[in-house]
Amino acid sequence: xxxxxIVCRCEEISYEEIEEVITQGGRTFDDIxxxxxxxxxxxxxxxxxxxxxxxxxxxxxxxxxxxxPPRFRMPISxxxxxxxxxxxxxxxxxxxxLDEIELTDGKVK
Amino acid sequence: xxxxxxxxxxxxGVVGSGIAYHLSERxxxxxxxxxxxxxxxxxxxxxxxxxxxxxxxxxxxxELNYYSAELYPYLSKKIGDVEYKRTGGLSPFFHExxxxxxxxxxxxxxxxxxxxxxxxxEEVLEKEPFMNPDVEGATYSSIDGNVNPFRLxxxxxxxxxxxxxxxxxxxxxxxxxxxxxxxxVATTKDTYRCKRLILAGGTWSRxxxxxxxxxxxxxxxxxxxxxxxPLKPFLNHTVSGLRQANNGEVLMGYSMExxxxxxxxxxxxxxxxxxMAIRYVPAIKKAKIVRxxxxxxxxxxxxxxxxGAVPNIENLYVAATHSGVTLSPLxxxxxxxxxxxKETSIPIERYGISRFA
Amino acid sequence: xxxxxxxxxxxxxxxTAAYEVAKTGLCVLIIDEHQQAGGQLWQQSQILALxxxxxxxxxxxxxxxxxxxxxxxxxxxxxxxxxxxxxEDGQIGVTNDKDVFPVFAEKIIIATGxxxxxxxxxxxxxxxxxxxxAAQSVVNRDRVKPGSSAVIYGDNSFASDVCELLLSxxxxxxxxxxQNKQLGNSTFGDMNIPLYENSSIxxxxxxxxxxxxxxxxxxxxxxxxxxxVLIDGGQSPIxxxxxxxxxxxxxxxxxxxxxxxxxxxxQTSKDHVYVTGNATGVxxxxxLILTGMLAxxxxxxxLQSLPPEETEVVRNSLYSKLENEEESDTFSARKEHxxxxxxxxxxxQFIS
Amino acid sequence: xxxxxxxxxxxxxxxxxxxxxNEQPLEAYDNQSIAGALMANNVKKLxxxxxxxxxxxxxxxxxxxxxCYMTVDGEDHVKTCMRKxxxxxxxxxxxxxxxxxxxxxxx
Numbered sequence: 001x002x003x004x005x006i007v008c009r010c011e012e013i014s015y016e017e018i019e020e021v022i023t024q025g026g027r028t029f030d031d032i033x034x035x036x037x038x039x040x041x042x043x044x045x046x047x048x049x050x051x052x053x054x055x056x057x058x059x060x061x062x063x064x065x066x067x068x069p070p071r072f073r074m075p076i077s078x079x080x081x082x083x084x085x086x087x088x089x090x091x092x093x094x095x096x097x098l099d100e101i102e103l104t105d106g107k108v109k
Numbered sequence: 110x111x112x113x114x115x116x117x118x119x120x121x122g123v124v125g126s127g128i129a130y131h132l133s134e135r136x137x138x139x140x141x142x143x144x145x146x147x148x149x150x151x152x153x154x155x156x157x158x159x160x161x162x163x164x165x166x167x168x169x170x171x172e173l174n175y176y177s178a179e180l181y182p183y184l185s186k187k188i189g190d191v192e193y194k195r196t197g198g199l200s201p202f203f204h205e206x207x208x209x210x211x212x213x214x215x216x217x218x219x220x221x222x223x224x225x226x227x228x229x230x231e232e233v234l235e236k237e238p239f240m241n242p243d244v245e246g247a248t249y250s251s252i253d254g255n256v257n258p259f260r261l262x263x264x265x266x267x268x269x270x271x272x273x274x275x276x277x278x279x280x281x282x283x284x285x286x287x288x289x290x291x292x293x294v295a296t297t298k299d300t301y302r303c304k305r306l307i308l309a310g311g312t313w314s315r316x317x318x319x320x321x322x323x324x325x326x327x328x329x330x331x332x333x334x335x336x337x338x339p340l341k342p343f344l345n346h347t348v349s350g351l352r353q354a355n356n357g358e359v360l361m362g363y364s365m366e367x368x369x370x371x372x373x374x375x376x377x378x379x380x381x382x383x384x385m386a387i388r389y390v391p392a393i394k395k396a397k398i399v400r401x402x403x404x405x406x407x408x409x410x411x412x413x414x415x416x417g418a419v420p421n422i423e424n425l426y427v428a429a430t431h432s433g434v435t436l437s438p439l440x441x442x443x444x445x446x447x448x449x450x451k452e453t454s455i456p457i458e459r460y461g462i463s464r465f466a
Numbered sequence: 467x468x469x470x471x472x473x474x475x476x477x478x479x480x481x482t483a484a485y486e487v488a489k490t491g492l493c494v495l496i497i498d499e500h501q502q503a504g505g506q507l508w509q510q511s512q513i514l515a516l517x518x519x520x521x522x523x524x525x526x527x528x529x530x531x532x533x534x535x536x537x538x539x540x541x542x543x544x545x546x547x548x549x550x551x552x553x554e555d556g557q558i559g560v561t562n563d564k565d566v567f568p569v570f571a572e573k574i575i576i577a578t579g580x581x582x583x584x585x586x587x588x589x590x591x592x593x594x595x596x597x598x599x600a601a602q603s604v605v606n607r608d609r610v611k612p613g614s615s616a617v618i619y620g621d622n623s624f625a626s627d628v629c630e631l632l633l634s635x636x637x638x639x640x641x642x643x644x645q646n647k648q649l650g651n652s653t654f655g656d657m658n659i660p661l662y663e664n665s666s667i668x669x670x671x672x673x674x675x676x677x678x679x680x681x682x683x684x685x686x687x688x689x690x691x692x693x694x695v696l697i698d699g700g701q702s703p704i705x706x707x708x709x710x711x712x713x714x715x716x717x718x719x720x721x722x723x724x725x726x727x728x729x730x731x732x733q734t735s736k737d738h739v740y741v742t743g744n745a746t747g748v749x750x751x752x753x754l755i756l757t758g759m760l761a762x763x764x765x766x767x768x769l770q771s772l773p774p775e776e777t778e779v780v781r782n783s784l785y786s787k788l789e790n791e792e793e794s795d796t797f798s799a800r801k802e803h804x805x806x807x808x809x810x811x812x813x814x815q816f817i818s
Numbered sequence: 819x820x821x822x823x824x825x826x827x828x829x830x831x832x833x834x835x836x837x838x839x840n841e842q843p844l845e846a847y848d849n850q851s852i853a854g855a856l857m858a859n860n861v862k863k864l865x866x867x868x869x870x871x872x873x874x875x876x877x878x879x880x881x882x883x884x885x886c887y888m889t890v891d892g893e894d895h896v897k898t899c900m901r902k903x904x905x906x907x908x909x910x911x912x913x914x915x916x917x918x919x920x921x922x923x924x925x
Contacts, residue, residue: 002588002668002669004588005586005587005588005590006586006590006591007586009591009867009874009877009883009885010867010868010884011868011869012867012868012869012870012872024266024267025147025276025278025279026147027147027278027279028146028147028150030150031147031149031150034149034150034154034259035149035259035263037259040400041399041868041884042338042399042884042887042895043882043883043884044399044400046581046706046882046883047584047877047878047882047883048584050583050584050702050723051584051586064717064719064723065716065717065811066811068724068811068812068815069705069709069715069724069812071815072705072706072709072710073374073400073401073402074374074376074379074400074401074550074551074552074710075379075398075399075400075401075550075551075561076548076549076550076551076706076707076710077548077550077881078338078397078398078399078895079397079398079548079550079561079563079566080394080395080396080397080398080563081335081337081383081386081387081393081394081395081396081397081398082383082387082394082395083561083562083563083564083565083566084335084379084380084383084398084561084566085380085383085384085386085387085394086380086564086565086566093364093365093366093377093378093381094362094363094364094378094381094382094384094385095363095364095365096200096201096202096349096350096363096385097164097200097349097350097363098164098200098202098207098210098211098248100164101164101166101210101214103209103210103213107213107217108166108167108168108210108213108214108216108217151818239918239920312818338895338915338916339868339915340915340916340917340918341914341915341916341917341918343917343918357915370817370818371816371817371818372816372817372818373712373816374551375551375552375553375554376550376551376552376553376554376559376566376568377553377554378554379551380566390918392918392919392920393918395893395894395916395918395919396916396918397895401551403816405818499881499900500900501902511824511826511827524826526827581878581880581882582878582880591867591872591874591885592872592873592875593862593863593864593873593874593875593876594862594875595875595877596875596876596877596878596879597877597878597879599878599879599880600876600877600878600879600880600899603854603879603880603899604853604854604857604876604879605821605824606824606827607850607851607854607879608850608851608853608854608855608857608858609820609821609822609824609827609830609831609847609850609854610819610820610821610850610854610855610857610858611819611820611821611858612857612876614819631826634825634826635821635824635825674862674863674873675862675863675873675875
């Protein structure tokens with residue numbers, strides 16, 4: 001197989017780049033993803049996850065059932081911030097930096 | 110594989126790899142880094158990666174962050190491009206009452222020589238034209254910036270390996286034992302011996318410490334972050350809660366939850382975060398979110414780094430902290446100094462583990 | 467929004483499950499990304515092999531039948547809505563691209579089907595290289611010829627149906643290229659299409675679109691000039707939603723790879739989540755219908771709209787139909803998968 | 819090419835409409851996907867890759883691969899295989915990353 005073949009269509013990551021991470025010790029889709037951006041693009045690994053698993057399988061001692069699928073993420077397909085934001089009113093867990101600063105006796109602690 | 114090392118570092122994240130690299134720079138001794146998974150699989154790979162100084166309190170802690178941030182440009186020269194950008198940091202506020210807090214903060218920082226400006230609405234909008242015109246002001250510091258955490262750790266690892274550091278990945282540690290003249294490290298793959306042991310287990314520090322009867326009071330805080338599709342550059346600074354990466358993606362988030370090691374994302378927080386992002390930059394609302402991720406952050410019980418030699422156990426060191434990305438070059442340097450020079454260039458007694466005794 | 471049973475996916479399995487659940491009096495809510503219910507059936511113009519309870523029909527006829535059958539039942543629709551994630555309390559989050567809101571349901575049936583796999587080769591990213599299912603959609607959904615001459619590439623069984631369809635709309639099929647080694651004829655079926663076995667596409671070329679491909683055959687290299695290459699790489703269950711719901715997974719090659727573990731009731735490791743159709747393993751149309759009925763029966767039993775004894779009889783008869791109607795390898799893999807319910811290979815995927 | 823008379827599904831393309839690709843009028847039919855309608859007009863390049871700047875076309879047709887992202891009526895990154903055509907629709911190639919646009923947002 002020609003090593004320059006693109007595996008991840010979105011981020012345009014080749015076999016070569018994936019294999020390089022495996023030689024560095026990477027063993028999972030997510031290891032490869034963090035270092036090469038493979039699967040981090042628009043489709044979020046929907047097309048390349050199986051292809052990458054096959055590369056790992058070929059290059060390592062791992063069987064297909066030992067190669068976990070990537071960590072799927074929300075949103076399951078892209079959604080605009082505007083649509084996502086509706087319906088959320090309370091800010092219980094999201095803070096701003098200044099929220100974290102406490103004053104004691106009128107002074108920064 | 111050889112199982113005898115001079116130094117073993119447990120944890121290959123931004124702190125552990127940072128230490129291994131800095132130590133290898135000055136020492137010819139053999140070093141092994143052991144990681145339970147692969148570096149980046151934990152906190153270091155799930156962060157917005159601000160190199161952030163301002164708003165850290167109290168001022169002596171800000172000072173530590175400041176020194177570390179100052180090391181970044183040099184680090185990039187040594188290990189390779191880690192996409193470090195000193196963008197300047199901006200923390201906007203939307204209520205006039207926050208201006209008082211901001212002024213006090215600037216005052217406190219002046220004492221340690223860190224320059225923080227409190228910007229007016231107009232100044233904020235001049236620096237960030239897309240910011241919500243409802244903004245009242247912001248604190249601003251030119252020292253803040255951000256880095257690509259994936260590249261940072263990858264470059265640390267590669268640089269360390271070039272200096273002879275070995276990595277053993279997917280190799281959880283099960284047991285630690287102090288023996289005469291060193292330590293025994295029992296892992297899934299093998300049992301290793303070393304003269305010197307450095308615990309850099311991040312969020313797992315408490316569990317790691319237990320194996321050798323050292324109490325490392327580390328907790329976990331979950332942060333959820335949204336990532337947009339790549340957008341044309343529009344954000345000039347690292348805004349607290351919002352930053353634009355080199356490839357145009359915008360990372361947004363400033364959430365904190367106590368969920369232990371559960372790193373799922375929830376629509377609840379994602380929706381809150383979306384609200385926050387739109388409040389800061391209204392024109393971003395049409396942008397699509399392509400993914401969300403959670404990071405489990407290491408949070409020492411009192412919030413401050415735990416670094417230094419462990420008293421009463423010779424040659425055992427601990428380095429566990431929040432803000433690992435900001436602090437990693439400095440922690441790497443300090444631990445190296447401690448090991449080789451037996452003293453550090455800046456005092457770190459304050460951060461010793463004995464404060465919890 | 468609220469319902470007794472939420473069904474995600476309005477394809478054949480989801481629609482079948484909806485009917486079986488709703489006819490016991492429970493309130494059903496169906497979500498689908500498309501504006502029209504029926505899923506991939508609308509693109510399927512071939513005659514389908516269906517369980518004996520149905521007459522033989524073409525895909526789009528079945529879609530129409532399954533949708534019309536729901537009229538008058540307590541079924542609510544959220545068409546043109548996508549599931550985008552899960553709330554902290556486990557409720558499903560849905561969007562219509564204007565809003566994101568939770569849907570509350572006692573039980574969830576996942577009927578999200580399967581997606582086609584790719585087979586990469588140099589320059590497979592050129593316009594003109596697409597999945598075989600995409601070509602079928604373009605013809606049957608959009609009424610558009612995807613190209614004028616095609617090469618079909620892959621080892622799966624989809625080719626013959628689509629060949630017939632493409633020929634009927636006057637798309638020339640230049641060759642079928644298979645990577646596997648089975649010995650057969652040098653032409654495909656009785657359609658007189660050149661068949662290259664034990665061969666692979668080693669390069670595609672073209673300026674902004676597909677113009678030429680090189681094929682390595684056991685007898686040497688040949689160059690063809692199709693304007694479309696249709697990849698027939700088989701299918702794998704879609705995992706996005708079950709993964710987010712924290713359902714435990716197992717790998718089962720014969721069923722298409724990773725998929726949620728499920729028991730005899732088609733219930734996943736999360737008590738309130740059931741699976742059906744290709745989400746339980748890639749199989750044939752009969753299996754889509756039968757697993758739709760199976761999941762529905764189990765959900766009705768759990769919500770007490772069917773008595774347990776009766777449900778067990780129904781389930782047993784459905785399983786014996788399934789055994790007759792799906793490929794024996796698929797059925798044994800399914801049995802094995804059910805047997806392994808309590809030993810998933812991937813669970814608690816969100817715990818660090 | 820549009821299939822006016824489908825051998826199995828019969829006649830169905832009954833409502834012709836006009837869509838515009840980069841201001842060029844193209845013939846389409848009600849109920850077609852944007853991607854399908856463009857392919858009927860011999861437009862094969864739908865998206866463009868970010869890094870190597872290569873043409874992308876219809877690949878999966880199921881809204882998964884994102885190879886057919888285009889700008890539709892001012893909305894960036896629309897999956898054209900999933901969105902249906904509408905008379906007068908304005909389509910352009912999304913050759914650059916989306917830009918924040920205050921004019922639309924404040925409207």
